[in-house]
Amino acid sequence: MTVAIRPATSDDTGDIRAVVDASFRSSYSLSPLEIDVIVDNSFTDAALTERIEDHDSLLLVAEADDDAGESVVAGFAELETADMLRWLHVSPAFRGQRVGTALFERVQSESNPRNCPLRARVLETASEGRQFLERFGLFQTETDSLDLGGDHLEEHVYTTTGERVAPNDPDVEVPSxxxxxxxxxxxxxxxxxxxxxxxxxxxxxxxxxxxxxxxxxxxxxxxxxxxxxxxxxxxxxxxxxxxxxxxxxxxx
Known part of the structure; x- marks a missing residue:
């Protein structure tokens, strides 16, 4: 299957939102309400268009043919800065067809000319996302949080440099x-x-x-x-x- 990667345009916002929503519901241990809050806050037409037009960020879409032979948006990635991968989502219908790999390799090519070690944020609930990043040699170096209007979701920051952290090691002495x-x-x-x-x-x-x-x-x-x-x-x-x-x- 041929996967074409290109910069997103404002015409893609609806397709991006559909991919993101389906990806969250398929692969994340989040409640439906939490998914709705993330999508409604970060993936509205206005929010996506603003980031598409922002020269400091880069939004990419992956196009591939569906079962009917029509070219559709199969995946989405966002570099929020020159070295930070904020989101990477693949439609469940196109999983296992190297769409995510094509997006990640394009992200790497965009960050490498700037001599910036690539970093990536991934929600703690996205076990598949963490495994995906580890396949490319990234490892967790920080823990952060995503604000959902008063509630918080834990995020892990992955990179290829720095000190590896082990989030499942105790931070205090564990008594008997x-x-x-x-x-x-x-x-x-x-x-x-x-x-x-x-x-x-x-x-x-x-x-x-x-x-x-x-x-x-x-x-x-x-x-x-x-x-x-x-x-x-x-x-x-x-x-x-x-x-x-x-x-x-x-x-x-």
């Missing part, structure tokens, strides 16, 4: 027990779940080997961790979060 509300509870070093900043360790009632009490956040040392019915965890003291692997549509 902690005291919470004047009650001593046992911490299991062998049972943890990954967080965006550091892992959460399971707490058990001291006199029980199976009765869970809660979670210990190893980023800040707090036990004030909220869990919901969707297997999501959030530390109330810091921004450490664990999200479910997939959004369960049964909860809609």
């Amino acid at each position: 027990s902690v005291t919470d509300d004047d009650e001593t509870v046992r911490l299991d070093h062998d049972e943890s779940v990954p967080g965006t900043l550091a892992p959460f360790f399971v707490l058990f009632e001291t006199d029980s080997s199976f009765q869970r009490y809660g979670y210990f956040c190893s980023h800040c040392g707090s036990t004030d961790v909220v869990a919901d019915g969707l297997d999501r965890l959030k530390c109330q003291r810091c921004r450490n979060t664990h999200r479910a692997d997939r959004w369960d549509r049964a909860y809609l």
Whole structure:
């Protein structure tokens, strides 16, 4: 399949938004509301047109033929600065056909002449996106956040230079027990779940080997961790979060 990469124009805004929306719903562990907020804030016709016309950024679209032989927008990438890849999305219908690779290689060619090591932002919920960047030799060096009008989503910054970070290593000493509300509870070093900043360790009632009490956040040392019915965890003291692997549509 032939993939053609070209700069986006204002005529592409609707197609870009459709690709982004489908990509989020297919591959990200985000709620429908979170997806709507991102798309409505960053991918309206006006927002996209403003960035297309901004000389400091570069928006690219990938065109490929659909099943009917019509050329359609199959993917989208955005360099928000000379060295920062802000978004790269491929329509689920064109996954596995090197559309993402073609976009990334074009992004690399645009940043290389400026002697800028390429960096990329990817949401913590985009496991496929992180694996994609690692295939090209990028690794995580920072953790940041995307503001969603008061709420935040964790972002990872990937690059080819700098110090590699390991977000699932504890940032504080992990004790064998902690005291919470004047009650001593046992911490299991062998049972943890990954967080965006550091892992959460399971707490058990001291006199029980199976009765869970809660979670210990190893980023800040707090036990004030909220869990919901969707297997999501959030530390109330810091921004450490664990999200479910997939959004369960049964909860809609």
